[in-house]
Structure formats: structure tokens, C-alpha cells
Amino acid sequence: MAATTHTVSNQAPPLVGHDVYGSDLVLSEGVERHLADAAPELASEVREELTDLGRAAGSRQAQDWGAQANENPPKLRTHDRYGNRIDEVEFHPSWHRLLGHAVGAGLTDAWGRPAGHLRRAAGFFVWSQAEAGHGCPVSMTHAAVPALRTDPELAAEWEPRLTSHVYEEGLRPAGQKAGVLFGMGMTEKQGGSDVRANTTAAVPLDASGEYLLTGHKWFCSAPMCDGFLVLAQAPGGLTCFLVPRVLPDGTRNVFAIQRLKDKLGNRSNASSEVEFDGTWARRVGEEGRGVRTIIEMVAATRLDCVIGSASLMRQALTQAAHHTEHRSAFGAPLIDQPLMRNVLADLALESEAATTLTLRLAAAYDAVQSSGNEQERAFLRIAVPAAKYWVTKRCTPMVAEALECLGGNGYVEESGMPRLLRESPLNSIWEGSGNVQALDVLRALQREPQALNAFLQEVGLARGADHRLDSAIKNLLTELADLEGIEARARRVVERMALVLQGSLLVRWAPPEVADAFCASRLGGDWGAAFGTLPHSLDLGSVVERARIAG
Incomplete structure (x- = not known):
């Protein structure tokens, strides 16, 4: 091909070398706002650590790690060359670099630090934009801490390793490692979300809390972890257990990985089916109280689903805004075209609402941890499943619309957008799909009136x-007062709860043009079925400008 015909023009430059944290006004302003309320003395320290992480996440190196980890998915090695069962999963070096950076940044360490949940949530939000798949073991390791605290002896042994900022790959006895990772195994073939239908059996060895497990797990994520929290049927009922991969004497525990799942997305991460056959385990909590023991872990991972989806939304919005800022059509940059500006403003509203809600939930966790705030605990009981339902549901259509902003370029793998699109449905499925979240909210409404009171006080x-927010709150109260057919209406009710909560937060904290646009569209009903149908009379230019990369 003649070189003179191959002139590249009107293409967006690579989006590299930017600070993912500092360039995100919604995130950085939100962190500063919550720190000012709870721990103003930490503002400088947290700003510095998140800026460092943001620069790393926006670097060419981190982007290359993410692409390489997804292009070279994990491989299962069931046996060594001599026929010995080893059940190991091999990962590309880039996976280990991503995971090591996450652990080193404290993304498994929230429970003992001042403002730990806020700074950890913001860090998880930032670093997930480098690559999302490795966030699974990071999330489960972080979330295992409250479950283990039901047994002070186990917590004393394992918590320092779980919250360590040192990442050590490879299977060795946990006592020989400076830091460990945890996974979980709850669902089985026949039960799915109905964990009480589990058939894995736990036989006690003695009165010391040691058991042998026999059964299977249909989904066991990150099987290379050092330990797992699993549910099994003990003589006293469904119980939580800790299963180490390697026993203290260095022998491998029975943990037969049958296969790795061939998934739609999240391809850098290994999800597996495992079999237990006389697998040694320690009981966590009392027999028959497995769900109650592990529920705090589930709540924490559900919050991470919200964070992960909000992070994906922001990444997709950033890519769309960057492309349209540098691409021209019909005589002007795409970002200045009225219809494209409407689309981008709509995407920006969705992203800001998700980010603002995410940070509010993290701040509530800190209030509960630091002072035992019962009002915030009750608020989280409803707000977490409602946010998990709505934010994760909104992620996929938003990412798809952002991809379309890049046109045909967005449909090409090297743009990175197809990977985001494949990743986008995951968080709405993991830790309970939409119906499970909606029914959990109903359960809280019916059994825990203090949770509804806390939610209503918040909104x-x-x-x-804003009159549209006031009207939406009134309509929600009408919905909640009518219990007939409430289960069939659960999705509608929870959607309205999430939107009212987001609207309340934006009216209080976002710029007026953002709150006005959100209330007009999401609460006032002046909105079409697709993104880009905001009322043209709104200040869409200011909404888009706020969403662009700052700095």
C-alpha cells in the first residue's frame, strides 16, 4: 500500500497517562465530602494514596496488564507430569501484577482503618478501571473478615493475613505467608441461590470444631485462593466452614477442581466447580447458623458489586467522552453536536448517581464500624440490596450506549469497549440476581421496620x-402502603426506592444542573426509553462538562 494513502486523521488519541481519581470530579469531591464529615484529619493522606492509585490505573502499563490478563485466561492443571493430583490454576503474570498492586494498595484492608470503607471503596472503584476480573478475590478477601469475627480464635489467626498489604502467590500453608486471599463456595447444582437446599455434608471429627466435608460447589470463584468460606449441612443444620487449600503440615487439602467455567466475560478470573471428599474444615460460628454467619460477607460483596458496576459505568463514560471530544463529524466535534451532547449528559447522570450512592454506602459502613451507629446499620439493610439491584441493572445498557458513542471503533476488540460490555452483566448476577435482591428488600420491609424508617429519614x-423528588417520595409511600401483590411488584418498588435515594443524594450534593436533570428524567417522567432523551431545555452542556476528564 502506498504510504501516501495511509494518513491517519480524525481519530481519538490513546487515553493513557491520566489520573483516574483526580480527573473524576464526582468521585474525588465525594470522598472529600465524606471525609470532611467523618475524618477531616485524614483528607491529605487519603488524597495522596488515591492519587497514586489513580495515576497507576490510568497508566499504559496497567492498561497493558488488563489486556494481557484477559487475552491469556487462566488454565487448570489437575495433575502434574507424574499423575499426582495438584488442582492448580495458572495465571498470566499480568494477573499477578494487577492483584499484587490491589493488595499493596490496601484494597483488602478496610475493617480496622479510620475511614477504611470509604478509602477502600474509592480505591476499588479506581483500580477496577485497570481491569475488573481480578477484583473478585480482592472483594471476597475483604468480605471474609466480618464472617470470621464470629469466631474470635479464627479471626485472630486469619484476619492479619487477610488485611495484609503483601501479596504472595502460590499454594503454601497460610502460616508461612505474609498475606492470603479468600474465596467462597455457597451455591450448588440443585440449589443456586436457595442455599438451604445444599447437600454438601459436614461430619464432625470431634468437639473442637473440625469437620470433614463431602459434596460439591457449582460456583467457586478464584480457586487459587488460600482459604474458602463454604456452607455445608452439619448435624445441626446449614453451617459455615473455613476450608484451607493447604493444611498446616504442608499437605494439600482435598479440593478437586473439576473444571473452569467458560464465561461470557470476567475472563481473567477463574470460576470453577469443585468437589469435596473428606475435605478438612473448621466450623465458623454455630451449627445451623451458617446463613447468619456468612450474611455479613454477602452484604460486603454486594456492596462491591455496586462499586464494580459504578466503576464500569465511569470507565465507559470516560471512553465515550474522550472519543467524542477528539472525533469530528459534520463540521464539529461530536461532543458539541446537540444530540450527542444529550446522550453523553444522560450517561453522565447515570454515572454520577451510581458513584454518589456508592460513596454514601461506604460512609455508612464506616459509621457503623467506628461508633456502632444503629441508624446507619438499619439504613444499609435496605440500601445495599436496593442499590445492588438498581446500579448493577443499569450498568449493561449504559455501557452498551457508551460503546455506540464510539461507532464502529467501539465494536472492535482493541478499543476495550467489548470487554467492558461483556463484564457489565456480571455484578447483577453475582451474589444474588435481581429477583433475590428485590425479595431481600421486601423481607427487610416486612421484618425490620427500623430499616424502612432509616431509609425514609435519609431520603x-x-x-x-425539588417538587419532583417530593412527588416521587409520596408515590413510593403509596406503593409501600399497598401490600397486595407486593412480591410481584417487588422490582418496581425497589427500582423506585433506589431512584428516590439517588435523587435525594444528588439534590443535596450535586450541582443544581445535575440534580435538575436527574429529577426531570428519572423522577419527573420526562424521559424516553433510551439514553439521550433528556428534555432539551436542561443545561446539558454543564452536565457533560462535569463528566469530562478534569485536570
Whole structure:
């Protein structure tokens, strides 16, 4: 091909070398706001650590790690060359680099640090934009801490390793490692989300809490981890257990990996089916109270689903805004075209609402941890499953629309957008799909009136500031007062709860043009079925400008 015909023009430059944290006004302003309320003395320290992480996440190196980890998915090695069963999973070096950076940044360490959940949530949000798949073991390791605290002896042994900032790959006795990772195994073939239908059996060895497990797990994520929290049927009922991969004497525990799942996305991460056959385990909590023991772990991983989806939304929005800023059509940059500006503003609203809600939930966790705030605990009981339902549901259509902003370029693998699109449905499925979240909210409404009171007090903080929000709150109360057919209406009710909560937060904390656009579209009904149908009379230019990479 003649070189003179191969002139590249009107293409967006690579989006590299930017600070993912500092360039995100919604995220950085939100972190500063919550720190000012709870721990102002930490503002400088947290800003510095998140800026360092943001620069790393926006680097060419981190982007290359993410691409390489997904292009070279994990491989299962069931046996060594001599026929010995080893059940090991091999990962590309880039996976280990991503995971090591996450652990080194403290993304498994929230429970003992001041403002630990806020800074960890923001860090998880930032670093997930380098690559999302490795976040699975990071999330489960972080979330295992409250479950283990039901047994002080186990917590004393394992918590320092779980919250360590040192990543050590490879299977060795946990006592020989400076830091460990945890996974979980709850679902089985016949039960799925109905974990009480589990058939894995746990036989006690003695009165010391040691058991042998026999059964299977249909989904066991990150099987290369050092330990797992699993559910099994003990003589006293469904119980939580800790299963180490390697026993203290250095022998491998029975943990037969049958296969790795061939998934739609999340391809850098290994999800597996495993068999237990006389597998040694330690009981965590009391027999028959397995769900209650592990529920705090589930709540923490559900919050991470919200964080992960909000992070994906922000990454997709950033890519769309960057492309349209540098690509021209019909005589002007795409970002200045009225219809494209409407689309981008709509995407920006969705992203800001998700990010703002995410940080509010993390701050509530800190309030519970630091002072035992019962109001915040009750608020989280409803707000977490409601947010998990709505934010993760909104992720896929938003990422798809952002991909379309890049046109045919977005449909090409090297743009990175197809990987985001494949990743986008995951968080709505993991840790309970939409129906499970909606029914969990109903359960809280029916059994825990203090949770609804806390939720209503939260949204009521913005009452009187916007007539559309006031009307939406009134309509929600009408919905909640009518219990007939409530289960069949659960999705509708939870959607309205999430939108009202997001609206309240934005009215209180976002710029007026953002709150106005959100309330007009999401609460006022002046919105079409697709993104890009905001009322043209809104200040869409300011909404888009706020969403662009700052700095």
C-alpha cells in the first residue's frame, strides 16, 4: 500500500497517562465530602494514596496488564507430569501484577482503618478501571473478615493475613505467608441461590470444631485462593466452614477442581466447580447458623458489586467522552453536536448517581464500624440490596450506549469497549440476581421496620428541595402502603426506592444542573426509553462538562 494513502486523521488519541481519581470530579469531591464529615484529619493522606492509585490505573502499563490478563485466561492443571493430583490454576503474570498492586494498595484492608470503607471503596472503584476480573478475590478477601469475627480464635489467626498489604502467590500453608486471599463456595447444582437446599455434608471429627466435608460447589470463584468460606449441612443444620487449600503440615487439602467455567466475560478470573471428599474444615460460628454467619460477607460483596458496576459505568463514560471530544463529524466535534451532547449528559447522570450512592454506602459502613451507629446499620439493610439491584441493572445498557458513542471503533476488540460490555452483566448476577435482591428488600420491609424508617429519614433530608423528588417520595409511600401483590411488584418498588435515594443524594450534593436533570428524567417522567432523551431545555452542556476528564 502506498504510504501516501495511509494518513491517519480524525481519530481519538490513546487515553493513557491520566489520573483516574483526580480527573473524576464526582468521585474525588465525594470522598472529600465524606471525609470532611467523618475524618477531616485524614483528607491529605487519603488524597495522596488515591492519587497514586489513580495515576497507576490510568497508566499504559496497567492498561497493558488488563489486556494481557484477559487475552491469556487462566488454565487448570489437575495433575502434574507424574499423575499426582495438584488442582492448580495458572495465571498470566499480568494477573499477578494487577492483584499484587490491589493488595499493596490496601484494597483488602478496610475493617480496622479510620475511614477504611470509604478509602477502600474509592480505591476499588479506581483500580477496577485497570481491569475488573481480578477484583473478585480482592472483594471476597475483604468480605471474609466480618464472617470470621464470629469466631474470635479464627479471626485472630486469619484476619492479619487477610488485611495484609503483601501479596504472595502460590499454594503454601497460610502460616508461612505474609498475606492470603479468600474465596467462597455457597451455591450448588440443585440449589443456586436457595442455599438451604445444599447437600454438601459436614461430619464432625470431634468437639473442637473440625469437620470433614463431602459434596460439591457449582460456583467457586478464584480457586487459587488460600482459604474458602463454604456452607455445608452439619448435624445441626446449614453451617459455615473455613476450608484451607493447604493444611498446616504442608499437605494439600482435598479440593478437586473439576473444571473452569467458560464465561461470557470476567475472563481473567477463574470460576470453577469443585468437589469435596473428606475435605478438612473448621466450623465458623454455630451449627445451623451458617446463613447468619456468612450474611455479613454477602452484604460486603454486594456492596462491591455496586462499586464494580459504578466503576464500569465511569470507565465507559470516560471512553465515550474522550472519543467524542477528539472525533469530528459534520463540521464539529461530536461532543458539541446537540444530540450527542444529550446522550453523553444522560450517561453522565447515570454515572454520577451510581458513584454518589456508592460513596454514601461506604460512609455508612464506616459509621457503623467506628461508633456502632444503629441508624446507619438499619439504613444499609435496605440500601445495599436496593442499590445492588438498581446500579448493577443499569450498568449493561449504559455501557452498551457508551460503546455506540464510539461507532464502529467501539465494536472492535482493541478499543476495550467489548470487554467492558461483556463484564457489565456480571455484578447483577453475582451474589444474588435481581429477583433475590428485590425479595431481600421486601423481607427487610416486612421484618425490620427500623430499616424502612432509616431509609425514609435519609431520603427525607432533601424533602422540599425539588417538587419532583417530593412527588416521587409520596408515590413510593403509596406503593409501600399497598401490600397486595407486593412480591410481584417487588422490582418496581425497589427500582423506585433506589431512584428516590439517588435523587435525594444528588439534590443535596450535586450541582443544581445535575440534580435538575436527574429529577426531570428519572423522577419527573420526562424521559424516553433510551439514553439521550433528556428534555432539551436542561443545561446539558454543564452536565457533560462535569463528566469530562478534569485536570
